[in-house]
Amino acid sequence: MTKLAPVLSAHWDEKDSFTIEAYTRHGGYKASAKALAMDPDAVIQLVKDSGLRGRGGAGFPTGMKWGFIPQGDNKEHYLVVNADESEPGTCKDTPLMMANPHVLIEGCIIACHAIRAKHGFIYIRGEVTHVVRRLNQAIEDAYKSGHLGNGIDLVLHVGAGAYICGEETALLDSLEGFRGQPRLRPPFPAIAGLYARPTVVNNVESIASVPAIIANGAEWYQKYGTEKSKGMTLYSLSGHVNNPGQFEAPLGITLREILDMAGGVRTGHKLKFWTPGGSSTPLFTDEHLDTPLDYEGVAAAGSMLGTKALQIFDETTCVVRAVLRWTEFYKHESCGKCTPCREGTWWLVQILRDLENGSGSEEDLAKLLDLCDNIMGRSFCALGDGATSPITSSIKYFRDEYIAHVTGKGCPFDPVASTLFSSAGAR
Incomplete structure (x- = not known):
């Protein structure tokens, strides 16, 4: 179990983990206070130095994405959080928002400050009603506590359940009230995103990872992961395994190691094939059990790390x-x-x-x-x-x-x- 690195999931087992009281009990909102006292460009540089890469699938450097936003343009800037988790087999953002919504809110505050945005939007799937209620309560509590509303506002937008709205430009169209369909690029969202204004679109886990980086520093974050894939991430293990669930571990861990912690493939059966990053990534077989689960390792083996949705299928599956x-x-x-x-x-x-x-x-x-x-x-x-x-x-x-x-x-x-x-x- 020492291979795990619980940061986002550190307190999920506490009965009140989703409350603002529990979050502040563990040092919550100290990172946003620290970030707000910093120059926005310094915050962006810190995230760049950490090596944090987008956790939504593509793995694009988060700090670099923030840095694309033009400064001094006298335009409104926006932050949009993609919480439209739809990829078959992916189940990391939903439990994260359910168990620890305030880490996402704090991450939004820091990101808005860094890109000089006054408004942030969380676009969430309409089917996860229980998570919508929990996030709404968390946002309300953050306003009451003064963390939101002092120059930064956050809105939760409930989508209608279209997989295509997980694509960032289709999400923006939907957020504007149009039919969710991808836009032709360029222009990219950093130049003309929401309401044709400079916009950063990040995954839930990407934004939620920021408070720990601000609190502990870039060097602390770089101690985890591999040379080019820094930090820890949530792996969603599902399918024919004895103990499925979320495993937060450093990038570069192998499926063999995660399966060992999960009690292995279901008793009496053997692994046939699996997905490293959800159903839209090329399949792997038992030959790839020792492939490092980082962006470079999975790509070198012929697939994509994607959303780290590890779907396991045994020999009974066609x-x-x-x-x-x-x-x-x-x-x-x-x-x-x-x-x-x-x-x-x-x-x-x-x-x-x-x-x-x-x-x-x-x-x-x-x-x-x-x-x-x-x-x-x-x-x-x-x-x-x-x-x-x-x-x-x-x-x-x-x-x-x-x-x-x-x-x-x-x-x-x-x-x-x-x-x-x-x-x-x-x-």
């Missing part, structure tokens, strides 16, 4: 069926703005359905890869790219299983089809 379910999700959530994603995801689902039920052909695999190649890099936002990732990677590692669906005229993991498959001598 990879074709799992990929089909994910692809159906992306087809449903495509906003329809661009042709490659709108049409491409529809065709991907049709072909995968044929393969899964045994009516497909081996030529369909080539067709799938050709479709993915035509979608990749050609859609307005990363949704199209993400939809192709589980398909291309699953064919790479489990091509034989796809072929088995064709030759066996059905899924070998289905009880009826499995019997026919075995009797045909194709297994």
